[in-house]
Amino acid sequence: MGFANVGALVDAHLDGRSWYATWRKSPSQISSAGVWFDLSMSPGNPVPQYYAASPLVAKALAYSTDGGIWHGANVAPSTKHLSRMTAFTVTATALPMPMMLLDYLLFYPFIDEGSTDPQPLDNTTPIPRYPTGAGVQMMAVSVAGRTGGQTFRVEYTNSEGVTGRLSQVVKQTTAAANGNLVTTDRAVVNCHGPFIPLQAGDTGVRSIDSVQMISGVDVGLFSLVLVKPLAQLQIRGIDAPVEADYFTHFGQLPVIVDDAYLNLICCPQGTLAASAIHGDITTVWSI
Amino acid sequence: MGFSSLDDLINEMSANGKMLRTDWNKLALPTTVQVAGMWYDLACGAGNPGSDTDYGSGGAHTNKAFVALDDTSTTSPGIQHGGNVDPDTKHILNASAFSAAATSVPCTLMLIDRLGFYPITTTTTTGDQALDNTVVFPTGRHTNGKGLRAYVVTSSGAATTAMGAGTPNLRMTYTNQDGTAGKITPNVLPAGLTANPKGAIPYSGTGAGKYGPFMPLAAGDSGIRSVEQFNLSATYTSGNLNLVICRPLLTLPLTTIGVAAERDLLNQIPSLPRVYDGANLSWLMYAGVATPVNSAYFGHLDFAWG
Numbered sequence: 001m002g003f004a005n006v007g008a009l010v011d012a013h014l015d016g017r018s019w020y021a022t023w024r025k026s027p028s029q030i031s032s033a034g035v036w037f038d039l040s041m042s043p044g045n046p047v048p049q050y051y052a053a054s055p056l057v058a059k060a061l062a063y064s065t066d067g068g069i070w071h072g073a074n075v076a077p078s079t080k081h082l083s084r085m086t087a088f089t090v091t092a093t094a095l096p097m098p099m100m101l102l103d104y105l106l107f108y109p110f111i112d113e114g115s116t117d118p119q120p121l122d123n124t125t126p127i128p129r130y131p132t133g134a135g136v137q138m139m140a141v142s143v144a145g146r147t148g149g150q151t152f153r154v155e156y157t158n159s160e161g162v163t164g165r166l167s168q169v170v171k172q173t174t175a176a177a178n179g180n181l182v183t184t185d186r187a188v189v190n191c192h193g194p195f196i197p198l199q200a201g202d203t204g205v206r207s208i209d210s211v212q213m214i215s216g217v218d219v220g221l222f223s224l225v226l227v228k229p230l231a232q233l234q235i236r237g238i239d240a241p242v243e244a245d246y247f248t249h250f251g252q253l254p255v256i257v258d259d260a261y262l263n264l265i266c267c268p269q270g271t272l273a274a275s276a277i278h279g280d281i282t283t284v285w286s287i
Numbered sequence: 288m289g290f291s292s293l294d295d296l297i298n299e300m301s302a303n304g305k306m307l308r309t310d311w312n313k314l315a316l317p318t319t320v321q322v323a324g325m326w327y328d329l330a331c332g333a334g335n336p337g338s339d340t341d342y343g344s345g346g347a348h349t350n351k352a353f354v355a356l357d358d359t360s361t362t363s364p365g366i367q368h369g370g371n372v373d374p375d376t377k378h379i380l381n382a383s384a385f386s387a388a389a390t391s392v393p394c395t396l397m398l399i400d401r402l403g404f405y406p407i408t409t410t411t412t413t414g415d416q417a418l419d420n421t422v423v424f425p426t427g428r429h430t431n432g433k434g435l436r437a438y439v440v441t442s443s444g445a446a447t448t449a450m451g452a453g454t455p456n457l458r459m460t461y462t463n464q465d466g467t468a469g470k471i472t473p474n475v476l477p478a479g480l481t482a483n484p485k486g487a488i489p490y491s492g493t494g495a496g497k498y499g500p501f502m503p504l505a506a507g508d509s510g511i512r513s514v515e516q517f518n519l520s521a522t523y524t525s526g527n528l529n530l531v532i533c534r535p536l537l538t539l540p541l542t543t544i545g546v547a548a549e550r551d552l553l554n555q556i557p558s559l560p561r562v563y564d565g566a567n568l569s570w571l572m573y574a575g576v577a578t579p580v581n582s583a584y585f586g587h588l589d590f591a592w593g
Contacts, residue, residue: 015464024493024575045499047493089393090576241540
C-alpha cells in the first residue's frame with residue numbers, strides 16, 4: 001500500500017499512525033576528515049554492534065534481534081515510511097557532515113586482508129529484506145586497523161540474479177579507526193564513496209560470493225555489509241538543527257520495511273571523538 | 288471546523304480576535320543533573336505553569352486508578368491556551384523556546400497534551416497489576432484513542448523521592464485504537480533505570496531496552512483507548528511511578544544558548560496541531576547534555592481558533 005494522496009498522509013499523522021523516536025550517537029573513535037564512518041559501531045542509543053559473528057558467514061540484521069534505531073512496530077500489510085529526520089550536534093570538529101540513514105541487511109564478518117587468495121563467503125543465510133537486492137549496496141567497514149593502500153574487489157550476485165559480477169577494484173584508506181568505511185578517503189586515489197562501485201549496468205546486490213585482495217596484503221580486518229540507503233541529510237553548523245521533512249522537502253517518503261535495522265553513516269570533516277550527535281526520526285504508515 | 292483558507296485564518300485572528308499568545312517558563316528538574324540522552328517530564332519542574340504535585344502519592348488518588356487532567360487542574364497545571372472554543376477548533380500557529388543557562392542545550396522539547404495518568408505506588412509488586420479505569424480518558428480530546436501515547440515517569444507529588452534500587456522491565460497491557468483488548472508492549476521490553484530520579488523517564492537513555500520517550504506499542508497499533516495492566520518484572524524497591532497518557536503535538540530542537548528555537552506551524556511545517564478543549568499542555572525534554580538542576584527554559588505559544 002502507501003498513500004494515495006496528501007490527504008491520506010495527513011490523516012495518517014492525525015490518526016496517530018506515526019512514531020517518533022530519538023537517537024544519540026557519541027563516537028569514541030578518532031575518525032579522519034573525508035573518511036566515511038559507521039555510527040552503528042559507536043556508543044549511544046541505539047546500543048552499538050560490532051559485526052561479531054563467524055568469519056565469512058553471512059549474518060542477517062533485524063531490529064527484533066539486533067536493535068538499531070527504533071521505528072515503531074511492524075505494520076504489514078500497511079507500509080511504513082520515513083516522514084521526518086532531525087540531526088544536530090554542538091561540537092564543530094566534524095562539521096559540515098553529510099549523514100545517511102541505512103537499513104542494514106546482512107554482513108560478512110572478518111574479511112582477512114592477509115591473503116591474496118579468493119575468500120568464498122557463506123550465503124546460507126539469505127538477505128532478509130529487499131530479497132532481489134534491488135537498490136542494495138555494499139560497504140566495507142573496518143573492524144581491525146591496517147597500514148592501508150592495498151586494493152581489493154568482490155564478486156557478487158546482482159539484483160537480477162546474475163552471478164559472477166565483479167566490483168571495481170577499490171583502494172583502502174590509511175586511516176586506522178574501527179568503524180571507518182575502508183574504501184573511502186578524500187586523499188587517496190581510487191578510494192570511492194561509502195559504497196563499493198558495482199559492475200557496469202548493475203543497480204543492486206543480492207549476495208556477495210567472494211572477496212579477494214589484489215595488490216598485496218595487509219594486517220587489518222573488515223566486514224562487508226549489505227545496506228539499503230534510505231535517506232540523507234547534512235549537518236552544516238552547530239547553531240541549528242538540520243530538519244528534513246522527506247515529503248515536503250524532497251518529494252519522497254522512503255519505505256522502512258518491517259523489522260528493519262536502522263542506523264547511520266556519516267562523513268566527518270574531522271575527528272568524531274567526543275562529538276555527541278543527537279537526532280530523531282518520525283515514521284508514518286498507511287492504512 | 289478549522290480554517291478554510293489563509294483569508295479565513297487572518298479574519299478570525301484580526302477581525303474576530305480569536306488568538307492568544309501564552310508565554311511559559313519551566314525549570315529543569317530540581318534534584319538531579321539531567322543525563323545526556325534521557326527524557327524528562329518538565330511538569331515535575333518548577334516555573335510557570337507550576338510543578339505537578341499530583342503525580343504518584345501526591346494527590347491522594349487511589350493507587351492504579353486513572354486520574355483525568357485538563358487545563359483547570361491546579362495540582363497538575365498546564366500551559367493556558369484560552370479556554371474552550373467549541374464549536375470552533377483551536378490550533379497552534381507558532382512555538383518558541385530558548386535558554387540562557389549554561390549547558391542547557393542541546394536538547395529537544397516536545398509539547399504534549401496530558402490526558403491523565405495512572406499513579407502507581409505499588410512498585411515493589413512484580414507481575415501484572417490491574418489498573419482502575421472507572422475514570423475514562425477525557426472525552427472530546429481523542430477519537431477512540433487514536434494518536435495517544437503512554438510514558439512512565441517517576442514522581443511522588445511535591446516530594447523529590449527517587450525510585451529505589453532495581454532495573455525492572457516495564458510492560459503494559461492495553462486496549463488499542465480499534466478496541467482490541469489485551470495488546471501488550473512488544474519485545475524488547477523497556478528497561479528501567481535504577482534509582483531513577485524524580486521527573487525522569489526510566490527507560491530512556493542508553494542501552495538495550497531504552498526508548499524515548501514513549502512506551503512502544505504492539506505491531507500495527509497507533510493509539511490507546513485504555514490501559515488495563517501495568518507490569519514490573521522485578522521490584523523497584525521503593526518510589527512512585529506514573530503511567531501518563533498523552534498526545535504529542537510538536538517538537539522543538541534547541542542547539543544554541545541564547546538563541547530561540549522557533550517553529551512556524553503554518554508555513555514551515557504546515558500542520559497547525561489542534562489543541563482540544565481542556566487540553567493540559569506540558570513539555571517533555573530530551574537532554575542532549577548533562578543539564579544542571581533548575582536550568583531555566585522560556586518560550587511562547589501562539590494559538591488561533593475559528
